[in-house]
Amino acid sequence: MDLHEIVDLGRYPVDCPDSAALRRLKLDLQEELAEDGCAVLPGFAHARGVAALVAEADGAAGAAHRSFNRTNAYFTKDNPQLPAAHPVRRFFERSNAFVPADNFAQTGPLRTIYAHPGFLPFIREVLGEPESRFFRYDDPLADVIVNVVEKGQGFPWHFDTNTYTVTLAIQNGEGGGAFEYVPNLRSPSDENFAGVARVLDGDRRHVRQLELQPGDLQIFRGRHSLHRVTGVEGDRKRYVGIFSFVEVEGMCGGVERTRQLYGRVLPHHIERAGRREDQLLD
Numbered sequence: 001m002d003l004h005e006i007v008d009l010g011r012y013p014v015d016c017p018d019s020a021a022l023r024r025l026k027l028d029l030q031e032e033l034a035e036d037g038c039a040v041l042p043g044f045a046h047a048r049g050v051a052a053l054v055a056e057a058d059g060a061a062g063a064a065h066r067s068f069n070r071t072n073a074y075f076t077k078d079n080p081q082l083p084a085a086h087p088v089r090r091f092f093e094r095s096n097a098f099v100p101a102d103n104f105a106q107t108g109p110l111r112t113i114y115a116h117p118g119f120l121p122f123i124r125e126v127l128g129e130p131e132s133r134f135f136r137y138d139d140p141l142a143d144v145i146v147n148v149v150e151k152g153q154g155f156p157w158h159f160d161t162n163t164y165t166v167t168l169a170i171q172n173g174e175g176g177g178a179f180e181y182v183p184n185l186r187s188p189s190d191e192n193f194a195g196v197a198r199v200l201d202g203d204r205r206h207v208r209q210l211e212l213q214p215g216d217l218q219i220f221r222g223r224h225s226l227h228r229v230t231g232v233e234g235d236r237k238r239y240v241g242i243f244s245f246v247e248v249e250g251m252c253g254g255v256e257r258t259r260q261l262y263g264r265v266l267p268h269h270i271e272r273a274g275r276r277e278d279q280l281l282d
Contacts, residue, residue, distance in 0.1 A: 160222030174234020
């Protein structure tokens with residue numbers, strides 16, 4: 001596919017990197033990110049593009065790895081040496097599904113967006129990162145995925161492995177499925193376990209909520225911002241495409257997280273284990 005078949009390039013000219021319109025857009029998005037670690041581009045994919053994305057997601061949904069288990073915010077194992085109330089020891093029900101990246105064709109709409117020469121530089125410049133610190137996620141199961149959430153399912157509070165997550169709303173459920181987050185709750189040098197514990201205990205003073213519509217693109221600092229998806233209502237599935245970028249070339253998902261989310265681990269994950277810039281829990 002061509003990018004114009006999916007993206008509203010009149011409104012979001014990512015194919016024209018030197019245009020004045022794109023420069024203004026980047027400045028606006030940078031302000032949003034500076035304020036709360038999140039920026040939204042409403043209607044990034046036009047109606048025809050959304051239809052193609054829904055068709056692709058419908059066709060791949062059967063390959064989703066569905067898991068029903070308990071996980072903490074870090075996707076790590078329990079650590080009995082810590083106090084029982086510590087966030088690492090707080091486990092919650094997780095019941096949803098991810099379609100691994102190797103189910104999406106290079107010529108399909110999701111990879112057409114992700115691989116377009118103008119997309120990565122656009123995202124990088126919005127985030128204010130230099131070329132030396134911004135790369136596509138080198139994970140054959142997770143660079144481009146679709147999250148599938150069905151009736152009664154959601155995603156509990158968690159942090160992302162990769163610093164930057166870019167999501168594209170494809171299809172909403174009939175109700176629920178709100179995206180909630182606490183911006184910049186931790187930093188590369190501070191886990192802020194006390195702050196995380198307060199949110200897990202129900203403190204909503206700093207929780208923000210988004211109701212994204214199909215076609216909306218979201219740029220999010222998911223490694224430092226605690227976030228979750230509330231339970232979906234109704235029979236229609238919620239689809240969200242996820243494009244991942246990292247600050248270390250060759251960075252790949254952790255072995256334990258990969259096994260939980262995709263049901264399998266490749267030699268690539270074992271070879272690249274621990275290749276990252278910070279020492280935060282996964």
